[in-house]
Amino acid sequence: MKNHIYHFVFLLMLICSCNDEKSNQTATSLYYTETNISAIEGILESDTVFGPPNYGETPSMDTQEIIYKLKLDKAITVINLDNETKTKDTIQDIFTFQLVGSKLTYLKNKIGKKIKVNGVFSIPISGHHQTDIIFDVK
Numbered sequence: 001m002k003n004h005i006y007h008f009v010f011l012l013m014l015i016c017s018c019n020d021e022k023s024n025q026t027a028t029s030l031y032y033t034e035t036n037i038s039a040i041e042g043i044l045e046s047d048t049v050f051g052p053p054n055y056g057e058t059p060s061m062d063t064q065e066i067i068y069k070l071k072l073d074k075a076i077t078v079i080n081l082d083n084e085t086k087t088k089d090t091i092q093d094i095f096t097f098q099l100v101g102s103k104l105t106y107l108k109n110k111i112g113k114k115i116k117v118n119g120v121f122s123i124p125i126s127g128h129h130q131t132d133i134i135f136d137v138k
Helices: 002-025 105-110
Strands: 028-032 038-050 064-082 087-100 114-122 134-137
Touching: 064 114, 087 114
Parallel strands: 028 064, 087 134
Antiparallel strands: 038 064, 038 114, 064 087, 114 134
16 A cells, blocks of 8 residues: 555656646747737836947947837747748747837836737847847837
């Protein structure tokens, strides 16, 4: 009888450890194009970074800019499916990304709070973009 209990406990522990391992390995995948609008939720953060003219290369001459970032509870993978060039770019394990766009002014009083935003993922294309992926709020 004791052996049956030990086997049951061992089997139960094995099953639980496999489930935990799987849940930690899988990140939510989001596919993006320039027109694919996503809704995403996280904690709004702000950060002060170097701006023009040299974005940190000459700190004494560079301006300072405030950027907004969204911090997620769980990592995501963002995949760009470009139908024109038939390429697929993947950026994995994203926990934080910069929010951009003209609709950011209403966010100032929501820093530190959980928010939900709609927008489009994109790659950074200027010195103002500070993270590996950006989210253009619509």
